[in-house]
Amino acid sequence: MPRSRDARPRLAILGSGRGSNAVSLMTAFRRGELPAELALVVCNVAGAPLIDRACEHGYPVMCLPHAGLSREAHEAKLSALLTAHRIEHLLLAGYMRLLSPAFLRCFPGHILNIHPSLLPAFPGLAAVAAQWQAGVRTTGATVHFVDEGVDTGPILLSQSIPVRGDEGAAGLAERIRLEVELELYPRAVRLFLARLAQGLPLPAVPSAADPSVPQVLPRLGDR
Numbered sequence: 001m002p003r004s005r006d007a008r009p010r011l012a013i014l015g016s017g018r019g020s021n022a023v024s025l026m027t028a029f030r031r032g033e034l035p036a037e038l039a040l041v042v043c044n045v046a047g048a049p050l051i052d053r054a055c056e057h058g059y060p061v062m063c064l065p066h067a068g069l070s071r072e073a074h075e076a077k078l079s080a081l082l083t084a085h086r087i088e089h090l091l092l093a094g095y096m097r098l099l100s101p102a103f104l105r106c107f108p109g110h111i112l113n114i115h116p117s118l119l120p121a122f123p124g125l126a127a128v129a130a131q132w133q134a135g136v137r138t139t140g141a142t143v144h145f146v147d148e149g150v151d152t153g154p155i156l157l158s159q160s161i162p163v164r165g166d167e168g169a170a171g172l173a174e175r176i177r178l179e180v181e182l183e184l185y186p187r188a189v190r191l192f193l194a195r196l197a198q199g200l201p202l203p204a205v206p207s208a209a210d211p212s213v214p215q216v217l218p219r220l221g222d223r
């Protein structure tokens, strides 16, 4: 059903664990800093702290555990839930599950994720440990559109910090989260919503193997 002209975009957060990025997003929505409706929080792990965090912040939350289900069966339930809540855009915040190409095609260019590295460097799991081991001098976080690859989609926004060198891998992960991610994700969502509002193009989100589509978006106003 087409959206009425003045209705705000409807978003859902998908997460699996601690939920600190989800909290920073919920706080920004609650403060009216994001011109959209956070209509649902979905968690795929029973008992994950994210569920309590969403309740505390007064947002509707559904637990949809994937355990025991095929990817297809789990995504069918997820799709039905998102459709029932008329969700148009997804914000992955520590969602520890790959989404199938079929699912991604339902939200082309409408799924964002945050990752604790300066993509395209260090994609995938254990990204901070890998950066620590590699001795990088600069790190950060990236908000990107989700495509069929692992952390390979077009980049929306990133922010860097210098590595001190004495923090260890766990300390570095905390610094990235606290000093970058919690502020970066709401800022990136604001940018995404501004693009939507201005009718700027969203990425085609091709398969990761398709080099023909630029992987970095033009800046706002560059049309």
Ligand code: GRF
Pocket: 015, 016, 017, 018, 019, 020, 021, 022, 093, 094, 095, 114, 115, 116, 177, 181
């Ligand atoms: C964050 O560091 C994010 O970059 C990664 O997963 C972590 C989730 O943490 N994708 P939290 O659940 O938001 O606390």
